[in-house]
Amino acid sequence: MAEKVTIADVARHANVSRQTVSNVLNSPEVVKEGTRQRVLAAVETLGYRVSAAARQMRTGRSRLLAVRIETTQDGMNVFDRFLHGLTESAARSGYRVLLYAAGDDRAEIATIDQLLGEFEPDGFVLTSTHHGDPRASWLAERDLPFVTFGRPWGAPAAGHPWVDVDGAAGTESATRHLLGEGHRRIGFIGWEAGSGVGDDRKAGWSRTLAAEGLDAGLTLETDGSSAQGQAAARELTGRGATALVCVSDSVALGALQVLPAVVGFDDTPVAAAVGLTSLGQPLAEAAAHCVDLLTGRLSGRPAAAHVLLTPSLVIRKEPRS
Amino acid sequence: MAEKVTIADVARHANVSRQTVSNVLNSPEVVKEGTRQRVLAAVETLGYRVSAAARQMRTGRSRLLAVRIETTQDGMNVFDRFLHGLTESAARSGYRVLLYAAGDDRAEIATIDQLLGEFEPDGFVLTSTHHGDPRASWLAERDLPFVTFGRPWGAPAAGHPWVDVDGAAGTESATRHLLGEGHRRIGFIGWEAGSGVGDDRKAGWSRTLAAEGLDAGLTLETDGSSAQGQAAARELTGRGATALVCVSDSVALGALQVLPAVVGFDDTPVAAAVGLTSLGQPLAEAAAHCVDLLTGRLSGRPAAAHVLLTPSLVIRKEPRS
């Protein structure tokens, strides 16, 4: 194990004081070019890296962003792609991602509280926002820096930064795609009403049909499983539907057993595997925006902004013979 | 934002010295019962939590485990479930999980090196081990604590702790299941030879057929995609196969378009969705063992142990009409 190199070692090696080394790294503009070079060279040859712990001690900043790792639900989740993007973007901005697990909102708040005392993350990223979400208000009350990936459903006036994907725009483009292929009786298989995300996705479908003067009554709610998706697809085709827009790939996969003109949501690996047309969320981009908003807030730039990204329709032919 | 509570605050409140508070938390046995209670009460009322940074400064231990977040490949990855288990198990042992991203082995080593200088993680968890893996040897040379999730393929004598799932045992049980259903011509769709994991899974199938005196020639290699899985299934059924064991759910999904008697590997959400029988890896358990081995090493307990877990066959009826 390499003996650790401290700022004092670098200072000695470059014949300057500790503080000058610190300045070279943190406020290069106050240091004379010559010394700067000399110090940088010393940093290089010694392989010096600032100790995050020591820095945190003094500055109170940990360069850590905390995120809860989602439990994979029944569905085919896309969270890992978001997390990957978050980790990469954070690294580019000099931050690292700290994970935590929590069963429900209360447990999550307790964990956040604990983390604040121990590791003091500089910011939090909340995912899966929902109606009456207590986490955002808890953080907001304490004036802690955070972003949500997901709109503040039911609290549109919430002043915190957020990033989300425009589900309605997605299903609108899916619906238009099916219209373009000549379909006129297009159904929608959703989740139970009440979830912000689900309602939003449904809205895009219905407003598009309404705009064309078509029937927006061919819709059913499910629990999100493929089985119920398949059942719903049977029912809806029975009622005349020739194409279906689905709230998720999971549901779409079930529907695909019934008819070919189906569009899913999330563009999961499954969609690619079975040749399902689906709406892809720009997750890496969303993650990058989360990091931007958060680090912006952290470096004192203006607050409260939000970003709404548009999913893109990935059109596939069903490969099934 | 709550003003932070330090150990000195607790000491003052309980009328003892800082060190006594520290002892109550770290070596309770040296403190008299009465004082212990008093200090704990003070800790409670003040809501004190040790500052990880300050502790790390002094002890050199960060209580952080670092893990690379995998890039979701073409396949339907299961990494997020492992990661979730890891986060939970780590928390139970008082550790947190720090994520990092890296494109290839060299980049990963560079990142680990950097992390060591900055955040000083106490241990590392390497995933996706493969032949000639330079990461394990790099860490081993420096005598840094780590575990791998995956055997040291090609270096069976490697002295580091590892956890893995017995792929061969899995495909063996899958093959026996198909034998039990009366199949005699059972094929195997794999990956290209050379990957430890793929070869292992194939071995379980072939040794089982060999033990029964049956033909183990019905096998093809693919790139792991559903499309190639489907093509391979066509070819193999053409050569007389009536059932197929597959190296992954992705491949199995393709095969499922050709014939019903298919077993996949990983028990991904897709398998559940389409009613595919599949081998489930005990990921939460694997993660827990990783944490155990690592924290064991960290607290000075004996080194080098390993754990081989058995996957379980999840039998499903194909729901397709």
Added chain:
DNA sequence: TCTAAGGGTTTGATCGATCTAAAAGCTGTG
């Protein structure tokens, strides 16, 4: 009675970086 041996608790130093404040180096001007 005096000393030794511990149990229980406290004091001072320390980890490595950054903050603050002030010293030292320049430059140009009167």
Added chain:
DNA sequence: CACAGCTTTTAGATCGATCAAACCCTTAGA
């Protein structure tokens, strides 16, 4: 040649915990 007015560099103090060693007190043995 001194000095104001900069620029550049430096010397302590500090963040919050733990280590090492000292200290106090009580009890036991000589």
